[in-house]
Amino acid sequence: MEKILDIKDLRVSFHTYAGEVQAVRGVSFHLNKAETLAVVGESGCGKTVTSKSIMKLLPEPPAEIKEGSVINFNGKDVTKMSERELRDLRGSDISMIFQDPMTSLNPTMTVGRQISESLQIHRGMGKQEAFKEAVKMLDLVNIPNAEKRAGEYPHEFSGGMRQRAMIAIALACNPKILIADEPTTALDVTIQAQIMDLIKDLQEKLGTGVILVTHDLGVVADVAHRIQVMYAGQIIERGTKDEIFYEGKHPYTWALLKSVPRLHTGNKAELYSLRGTPPDLLKPPVGCPFAARCECCMQICKEQMPPITKLSDTHEVSCWLQHPLAPKVEGPIKAGGVE
Template sequence: MEKILDIKDLKVSFHTYNGEVQAVRGISFELNKGETLAVVGESGCGKSVTSKAIMRLLPTPPAEIKEGSVIEFDGKNVLKMSQQELRELRGAEISMIFQDPMTSLNPTMTVGRQIAESLQIHRGMNKQEAFAEAVKMLKLVNIPNAENRAKQYPHEFSGGMRQRAMIAIALACNPKILIADEPTTALDVTIQAQIMDLIKDLQDKLGTAVILVTHDLGVVADVAHRIQVMYAGQIIERGTKDEIFYNGQHPYSWALLRSVPRLDLGNKAELYSLKGTPPDLIKPPVGCPFAARCEYCMPICREEMPPVTKLSETHEVACWLSHPLAPKVESPIKTGGVK
């Protein structure tokens, strides 16, 4: 597959009154054309900071992308782009859907005009052409009565329709990469499923690569090609969807999988809850960042960061349990993954 995005040793810090928060601590990954990469982990693990760093949307200060970090899009170094080059990149080449569409959409502009504005800037259309294309985009994301809806304001849309409008804006210029940052967080379950089906369907039609940022492994089960699990600003496990769901090797991946409700266990089953809190990233732990919450923790886990163990061509994990000399621990996830 052809690589479109290459991230190497990305480090992002925030300078606060209390000290330097090391939000992202040296992560590397790549994205191929037309694939969906899911980035999963609980709040504060660095998922959204990573996605905003890709588009250079972090305010500097207080944020700082550290020297030595590399973000390459289509062979171009994003970290060395001028403001003009970034304006051309955002929306046209890489687009983003944010968590809350109500705070992302402009309440003083009609939805159609907000889509049209992007088309006028990036594709040089006049007002009439851009509005006609905006109506087409609203139809593409399954908004009924699109011509009238295009003349309405965001407050006149439901939550699910606002998220669809955000997707229409993001895809208006046919970008090569779509970053979806928790696109279903504020929506009910049925609308969540519709939004995920829509993203998958549009990806098939347009061939857009997708980075899906979420804390919910249940959301990515049907759409992701590859999954990388983040914790405390680091990638602790990565693999194909099947490798993570059916053969996950990190205790944190097990915890995320166990917290997903399972239909086969009925409504009487107790939902798993991970105890403790993530570490303070002003003073990150010396060893494995998950050690304090891990029920399989060994003395070495608190003393030294585990090396990355390659389990297959696509599957890697950073955990001392994968070391040849470590005691064998059976996964608590029942055979068959998450149902």
């Protein structure tokens, strides 16, 4: 498969009044053409910081890319690009759908003009030609009455339609990479499904590589080809969708799977929740970052970072339970899914 993004040993810190927060700690992964890679984990694990680093969108200062490289499909390292090169890259080659469309869209400009602006800058279109293309894009993302809607402002759109407008802006210049940061967070369940189906359909039509950033494993179940689980600024498990859902090996992956509501859950049944809080990244733990919350924690987990164990060509996990001398612990996953 054609590799269009290759991230190696990415380390990002934030310099605060309290000290250096090590938000991303040695993250490495790649993205293939026309593939959907899901990055999952709870709030504060470093998902969004990693995704914004790909476009070098973090404010410097307080943010600083300490180490690592982000090599795009042109063989260029994004972390070493000039501001002018980055302006050409953003929106045309790599686009991003942000978490909250209401704060990402300009309230003083019509939606059609916001899409047109990207086309004029990156594709050199005239004003009228860009507006016609903007209407086509709104039609492509299933917004009814596209020509009329193009002349309206973001506050006149519903939450789901604003998110569709954001997708239209992101895909206007046919980017090779689309980063979707929690694209369904503020939407109800039926609209969530529509948005995910839309991203999937457009990806198949345009051949775009998608990085889907989310805390919800339920959202990625139907669209992701590969999943990587992040915790405390590190990737602790990665694999294909089936490997993570049916053969997950890390206790944190098990906790994420158990927290997804099930159809057979009774209306008074208590939903699973993971106790405790993530570690303070001002002073990251020397051992496994999940040790303090892990039900399978051993003494070595607190003292040494577990090595990466390769379980297959696509499946890797960083956990001491994979050591030959560790006790055999069965996860909550059965052939039909989580118990």
